[in-house]
Amino acid sequence: MFALIDGNSFYCSCKRAFDPKLRNKPVVVLSNNDGCAIARTHEAKDLGIKMGEPYHLARGRPGLEHVIWKSSNYALYGDMSRRMYEVLTTMAPHVEPYSIDEMFLDFRGLNDAPRRAADMLAAVLKIAKIPTCVGIGPTKTIAKLANAVAKKDRAGSGISDLRDPDQRACAYRELAVGSVWGIGPASAQKLNKIGIQTIADFVALPDDEVRKMLSVVGLRTCWELRGISCMPLALAPSTRKSLAVTRSFGKSIDTWPEMERAFSAYAMRATEKLRRHGLVAAAMQVFLQTNRFSKSDRQYVNQTSFAIEPSSDSFTLIGNVTRAARHIWRDGYRYAKAGIILLDLSAAHELPPNFFPSRDPQKSAALMRAMDALNQRYGRNTLRPGTVAAHPRWGMRRANLSPSYTTRADQLLQVRA
DNA sequence: TCTGGGGTCCTAGGACCC
DNA sequence: TCTGGGGTCCTAGGACCC
Numbered sequence: 001m002f003a004l005i006d007g008n009s010f011y012c013s014c015k016r017a018f019d020p021k022l023r024n025k026p027v028v029v030l031s032n033n034d035g036c037a038i039a040r041t042h043e044a045k046d047l048g049i050k051m052g053e054p055y056h057l058a059r060g061r062p063g064l065e066h067v068i069w070k071s072s073n074y075a076l077y078g079d080m081s082r083r084m085y086e087v088l089t090t091m092a093p094h095v096e097p098y099s100i101d102e103m104f105l106d107f108r109g110l111n112d113a114p115r116r117a118a119d120m121l122a123a124v125l126k127i128a129k130i131p132t133c134v135g136i137g138p139t140k141t142i143a144k145l146a147n148a149v150a151k152k153d154r155a156g157s158g159i160s161d162l163r164d165p166d167q168r169a170c171a172y173r174e175l176a177v178g179s180v181w182g183i184g185p186a187s188a189q190k191l192n193k194i195g196i197q198t199i200a201d202f203v204a205l206p207d208d209e210v211r212k213m214l215s216v217v218g219l220r221t222c223w224e225l226r227g228i229s230c231m232p233l234a235l236a237p238s239t240r241k242s243l244a245v246t247r248s249f250g251k252s253i254d255t256w257p258e259m260e261r262a263f264s265a266y267a268m269r270a271t272e273k274l275r276r277h278g279l280v281a282a283a284m285q286v287f288l289q290t291n292r293f294s295k296s297d298r299q300y301v302n303q304t305s306f307a308i309e310p311s312s313d314s315f316t317l318i319g320n321v322t323r324a325a326r327h328i329w330r331d332g333y334r335y336a337k338a339g340i341i342l343l344d345l346s347a348a349h350e351l352p353p354n355f356f357p358s359r360d361p362q363k364s365a366a367l368m369r370a371m372d373a374l375n376q377r378y379g380r381n382t383l384r385p386g387t388v389a390a391h392p393r394w395g396m397r398r399a400n401l402s403p404s405y406t407t408r409a410d411q412l413l414q415v416r417a
Numbered sequence: 418t419c420t421g422g423g424g425t426c427c428t429a430g431g432a433c434c435c
Numbered sequence: 436t437c438t439g440g441g442g443t444c445c446t447a448g449g450a451c452c453c
Binding site: 034052053054056059216240245247250291292336 | 423
């Protein structure tokens with residue numbers, strides 16, 4: 001048995017925790033560069049402000065004069081999330097953080113689950129100052145669904161229990177299949193097309209049909225909805241597989257020196273993140289793109305992915321990043337977004353000591369010369385211009401983790417030795 | 418003028434090998 | 436009418452989540 005506890009309008013609630021004047025008012029928290037709405041209190045939702053809505057379009061709309069727009073502060077949210085976690089670990093045997101504002105709880109063997117949930121909800125509100133909702137169910141997917149049910153009932157206790165099969169069946173007849181965790185817009189549309197509208201319709205489908213339409217992922221979701229648990233509680237956090245630093249520019253960039261500065265900054269941020277997590281990267285993806293929303297701008301997107309020496313040395317990384325970016329840079333475009341993604345991560349302690357970062361500029365320069373030589377020698381294999389690039393509509397996609405990156409990294413090391 | 422920034426997993430099909 | 440068959444690796448693409 002699982003419970004899912006989830007902060008209500010989490011980022012907004014974090015702001016409210018420190019600013020009581022924001023209570024009972026429509027508050028919206030904006031993304032980076034104040035680009036679009038990423039969290040809304042229910043007062044703001046009632047005014048018709050949508051998730052992801054661009055700020056510059058919503059701002060002037062009639063009826064929104066009293067909305068309080070706030071820039072985001074991710075350090076604060078991370079801190080509030082930790083507080084929430086700490087409160088919960090004192091009250092449940094296992095807590096699995098799922099996202100910044102959601103945690104799965106182990107509720108096995110509890111005979112007073114709703115009361116325990118109420119205690120936790122109260123404790124999180126009192127100590128961490130975050131209002132939450134709790135969903136309870138025999139599987140993670142059902143707990144998640146119950147949480148959504150609790151959220152919808154604003155006058156309710158904030159707790160919803162879907163353990164009882166009859167109650168569940170009743171709820172399934174009311175709820176759209178697209179409201180299930182794991183059934184996104186594309187899957188929902190596919191299902192609608194063959195007449196599946198509600199969750200009740202979905203769980204009645206034969207396995208092979210589900211599998212054919214939605215792959216094993218959809219089948220797992222279907223089983224979970226039938227009450228068969230397929231997703232255990234993760235007792236230890238899994239190791240991270242990639243790490244990204246990407247930004248949209250406040251103002252388009254159309255000269256290489258500006259872009260080079262941007263990429264240098266990204267590379268620095270990336271090394272900070274690596275160090276903080278005690279990781280090194282053996283491969284990297286670098287991308288840039290024009291403003292995909294612009295009707296008048298000529299569009300260009302490109303990416304390159306390649307192996308790097310598994311080192312978190314800032315100089316080396318900056319050298320690699322800017323060199324790769326120069327590869328895909330084309331004059332004559334107005335760039336709106338760029339970024340780097342580090343792949344093939346491993347714990348730093350697993351590597352021999354001489355891989356470790358060095359702040360010695362001479363050593364770094366030597367490494368960069370070595371990289372240059374390798375790029376010349378292995379050209380296509382080591383530093384490959386992206387073959388696909390990106391869908392102009394969706395922007396850049398992340399490269400898959402590929403063993404070949406590691407192979408190329410080995411090549412690099414052999415040549416150095 | 419201004420449209421986020423992170424993450425994960427699955428699969429079809431081609432290249433290549435024996 | 437038939438054109439070998441089975442296996443692995445990798446890429447590109449699709450989909451989902453917060």
